[in-house]
Amino acid sequence: MWxxxxxxxxxxxxxxxxxxxxxxxxxxxxxxSKTQYADHPPSKEESMEVTSQRDFTGKLNHDLEQVKNEFGQQADINIRSFCLGHSTQQAALLFVNGISDRELIDQHILKSLMCDLAYGDNHQAENVTYPITKQYLKDHVLAVGVIKEVDRVADVKTELLRGHAALMLDNSTSKVIILGTRKEITRSAGEPSSEILVRGPRMGFNESICDNTTLLRQHGEKADLTIVQIRVGERVEKELAIAYIKDVADEDLVQEVRNRIENITLDDIQDTGYIEQLIEDNFLSPFPQIQSTERLDRVVSALMEGRVAILLDGTPFVLTVPTTFNMLLQSPEDYYERWIPGTLVRILRYFAAFVSTFGPSLYISFISFxxxxxxxxxxxxxxxxxxGVPFPSLIEVLIMEVALEILREAGLRLPKPIGQTIGIVGGLVIGEAAVQAGIVSPLMVIVVAVTAISSFAIPQYNAGIALRILRFIAMFFAAIFxxxxxxxxxxxxxxxxxxxxxxxxxxxxPAVxxxxxxxKDFIVRAPLKLMKRRPKMMKTNNPIRKE
Amino acid sequence: MKFNNQESLTTQQTVMIITNFILGIGILTLPRAAAEKVKTPDIWLSIIIGGLIAMLAGVVIVKLSQQFPKKTFYEYSQDILGKWLGCLLNLIVVGYFVAMSSVMLRAMAEVNILFLLEGTPRWAMIIAFMWVGFYLVIGGLSAITRLFQLIFPITVIIFFMIAGMSLKVFDINHLRPVLGLGLGPVLKGVQSTALSFGGFEIMLFLVAFMRDPKKANKAVLFGIGIPVIIYVTTALMVIGALSVDGVISLTWPTITLIKSIEFPGIFFERYESLLLVIWMMEIFTTFVITHYTAAMGFAQSFKKELRPFLYFLMPVIYIVALLPVDINELFALSNGVGNAGLVLFVFLPIVLLGIAKLRGGRT
Known part of the structure; x- marks a missing residue:
């Protein structure tokens, strides 16, 4: 027993x-332990409002001095002093060279302040009382769409730096009129080169948030599209917009998105990529948890599914949340083509995703074990x-895979014609030569090539990257076990x-x-006649798409 | 939006958990275990009867759990039996789950060494497997459920594909005569087939998490029904191909069967790798849920956090898994665990239900 x-x-x-x-x-x-998205404490108290203190006095010389001090030695601030109309009342228009719309300033603002005002004097002298008040200017003279008043030097500075012009009057109230003269350098909304479709609208976003929200509005005019503006960035403030459809999107989701964005405390946000990384749930995961796209139709259809879009000024990439893995394997074209090709292409993509992740590892395990x-x-x-191959299969695969990744990275940044040459040199010459030299086996080259092609078949670039990373991990698992x-x-x-x-x-x-x-909208893309409801997983307020 | 981890389970998720739990070693060993006892081709009848018994026991368990809404077995056992006796019972149940989880690990390692990885040390395989399992388990019940749901369709599709292939070597004569020696041998086999349905006892804990506990009965019936279909299919195809006498002499008859099927021309020549793949997935699900349930037992008995116990159980399960010296001892341990389960989860719930009714009637 013992x-x-x-x-x-x-x-x-x-x-x-x-x-x-x-x-x-x-x-x-x-x-x-700190990888999970921790709910931050409610956003910190708003910075103390200094409301009572006024920087401006209504005396032009003093006020100008204030602004000059604030700007220091910067040369590109332009101060244009003049007299209103025929009077001797001093005024000054301030703007920053280059980023303000000079044509608007010259043709409409200065002209109306100097000439038209003088012209109006002759006819309706009884209406004009000197000194001219800001209210009168706003009501009768300034033919500018966007006008607001501020009373602090710091605000004037930010507005000037954003391209707006500031108008100061002598002998007036302590406020400064800000005129919307911002000039935007934009490009037209062409088809984004990173997401090309054979069939479908050729509209993409550009770098201006104004244009982007306009595009969204045009496509969702009847759809109760709500666009909430938030300013992000501590040092370089930028416009950010959260777009959703009011009676479709889940309110809790919108609130959650807002909270996470408001918790961002970064001094400069260059691209939505920053936001993506700051608000995603798990930053250790290889998978992109937020979809980014340049395509308008993708964003609009996401909004219709009850998702929320995040737009940032200065970048054409729009984020849509929540995102599931399935969405990364979908392309808008699935819906534009008839359902049978749509479905088959989707099945093909799932297969491609599988091959691009597990191809080389299966090769290793079958060859070595x-x-x-x-x-x-x-x-x-x-x-x-x-x-004749002197290496174990893992080394063999690694040589080819790493060479291929380098090739891909190199071809990415080259001009198109050279990129193709690189592809031919790398793919054909090196592959062929490596086989001839006996470093790798021909079957290996086939496996690597099929894997590479499969990973190109994934419509979202960043999802493809995720699978590429995982492929390498899978290879090591296969080499061990x-x-x-x-x-x-x-x-x-x-x-x-x-x-x-x-x-x-x-x-x-929606797999699980x-x-x-x-x-109906997973591996199979059901006929549109059957897709009557919005995805349940989004917990939409309004589940019916069509009767 | 609720960003908490613990979602309540829908009925169909409960079905998935039960099914994945039950499907485990049985696929590979059940035909032999049953054939040894029955010795006639009527194994499939024993399996159906075993399944019915399991369903009956499952219903009793559900009835018991429904007496204590929102409470798991670990919590209400103390209500029924008093603090100390309840605690003792909980520890025994925890021991059962630990042993079961160890058996799964060890069986996985043994099969792997036999069919896939000859030279690889056991410890390496088991440790890697446990780490992957642990990674899932710390995600909580909702992550476990999602994984089960993800894996289940893959398993079923591949399984029936393989079953379809084995039709090539299927011979109906091996299954005849039906009831040639009467019901006697069939009933003899029921005990060993019933063991393969170990897993329905998870309902002791799941009812508490269900969104709609009233549908627990339905869940348990379906949850056992699916494995019955899969086991019967397995038994039919194995016996049909290898005959009863052939099956008894084999340790892992199902794998032997798949090995004997050849489909030249398609990429693979032999398909046991596919079977082993889905089988490992099923072992993984069983391992994960037993590990989780055992840790939950400690956590709820002592009213503490779950996570430390998950850590604590890892070395325990590992050591128990390496206790059996050879495969016969492993099967002995597996049988012992199964029998313990029979007592714990078929007879005991009836007693407990009686006590609970009596007490409930009194108050």
């Missing part, structure tokens, strides 16, 4: 391994071609995706949880 128990007592080795079992994940999780599982003839011919390693990696990947949320929506929806309603 002997039986003794023979079963775990050895020191086992105990040590047991220790490792618990220690490694414990340490890892300690290190990563389970030769018995491939047909004998094939195994023999593989062995034949591999006989063979097919078992691939299965483990698949389970790990599934576990990760099962845990991942994007703004409260499971990342793997099962909602037959949402599966």
């Amino acid at each position: 002997n039986i128990i003794a023979s079963h007592l775990p050895s020191w080795e086992v105990l040590f391994q047991a220790l490792i079992v618990v220690a490694v994940p414990y340490l890892l999780s300690r290190m990563m 389970h030769q018995g599982l491939i047909p004998t003839k094939l195994a023999l011919s593989i062995a034949d071609t591999r006989s 063979g097919l078992y390693g691939v299965v483990l990696f698949f389970l790990l990947l599934c576990s990760h995706m099962a845990k991942l949320n994007s703004f409260g929506v499971p990342y793997i929806s 949880p099962y909602r037959l309603q949402d599966w």
Whole structure:
């Protein structure tokens, strides 16, 4: 009896391994305990409002001095002093060279202040009382669409730097009139080169938030489109807009988006990419959890599904949240073409995603571990071609994969004609030469090529990158454990995706949880006649798309 | 928007958990285990009867759990039996889940060494598997449920594909005569087939998390029904291809069967790798849920956080998994666990339900 128990007592080795079992994940999780999106404390108190203090006195010389002091030695501030109409009342128009619309200032503002005012004097002298008040100017003279009044030097400065002009009057109230003369350098809304479709609208966003919201408005005029403006950036303030459709989008979702954006405290936000990284749920995940797109139609259809769009001034990329993995494999074209090709193309994309992630790892596991599982003839011919290869399959795959990634990275930044040359040189010459030299086997080149092509078939560039990263991890799993390693990696990947949320929506929806309603727009793109409801996973207020 | 982790389970999610829990080693060993006892081709009948018994037990468990809304077994056992006895029972149940989870791990390692990775040390395989499982488990029940739902369709599709392939070597004569020796042998096999349905006991805990606990009965029936179909299919195809005598002599008859199917011309020549892949996924689900449930037992008995116990159980499960010296001891342990489960979750719930009714009637 005692002997039986003794023979079963775990050895020191086992105990040590047991220790490792618990220690490694414990340490890892300690290190990563801060990865989850922590709900920040409610945004800090608004910076103290200085309301009572007035910087301006209504005396022109004093006020100008104030502004000059504020600007210091900067040369590009332009101060144009003049007299209103025929009177001797002094006035000054301030603007920053270059970013203000000179034509508007010269033709409309200065002209109306100097000439038209004088002309009006003769006819309606009884209406004009000197000194001329700001109210009179605003009511009768200034033919400018956007006007506001500010009374602090700092505000004047920001407005001037944004391209607006400031008008100051002598002998007047302590406020300064700001005239909307901002000049925007934009380009036309062409088709974005990163997301090209064969069929569908050729409209893309550009760098101006004004144009972008206009585009959205034009396409959603009847749809109760709500656009909320927020200013982000501590040092360089930028316009940011949250767009959603009021009676469709979930209010909690909108609020959550707002909260997360308001919690951003970065001094300069260059691109929506910054916002994406600052508001995503899990920054350790390889997957993009927020979709970014330049295409107008993509954003509009996202809004119609009850999602929320985030636009930033200065970038054509618009974010849409929540995002699921499925969305990254969809293309707007799926809906423009008839449903049968749409469905087939989608199935193809899922297959491509699988191949681009698991292709090389399956190759490694079959070549290095389970030769018995491939047909004998094939195994023999593989062995034949591999006989001269001096490396284990992992090294072989790594050589080709890394070379290919470098090639891709190099081709990305080159002008188009050279990029193609690089492709030919790299792909054909190096591949062929590597086989000839006996570094890699021909089958390997095929596997790598198919994998690469598959990863191009994924419509969203950043989703493709995610799968490329995962491919390398999968290769190492396969090199250690063979097919078992691939299965483990698949389970790990599934576990990760099962845990991942994007703004409260499971990342793997609509696959899971099962909602037959949402599966009409999953791997199969059902005929439009059947797609009567908005996706349930978005918890929309208004589930019916059409009767 | 609620950004909390714990969502309540829908009925169909509950079904998924039960099904994935039950499907485990059974796919590979059930035909042999049953054939050893029954010795006639009527194994599939034993499986159906075993499934019916499991359903009955499942319904009893649901009835019991419904007496205590929003409480798991670990919580209401103390209500029924008093603090100390309840605690003791909880520990036994935790022990059951730990042992079950260890058996899964070890079986996985053994099959892998036999069929896929000959030279690889056991500890490496088991540790890697446990880490992946742990990564999922710390995501909580909702992550576990989502993974189960994700894996289940893959499993079912591949399984029936393989089953379809085995039609090539299927011989209906191996299944005849039906009830040639009467019902006696069939009933003898029921005990070992019933063991394969271990897993429905998860309802002791799931009812508390269900959005609609009234539908728990439906969930348990479907949750056991799906494995019954899969097990019966397995038994039919294995016996149909290898005959009863052939099956008894094999350790892993299902794999042997798949190995014997050849479809030249398609990319693979042999398909046991596919079967092993889905089987490992099913083992993974069973391992994960047992690990989670065991840790939950500690956490709820002592009213503490869950996470420390998840850590604590990892080395325990690992050591228990390496206790059996060889595969026969593993099967012995597996049988022991199954029998313990039979007592714990078939007979005990009836007793507990009786006590609860009596007490409930009194107050």
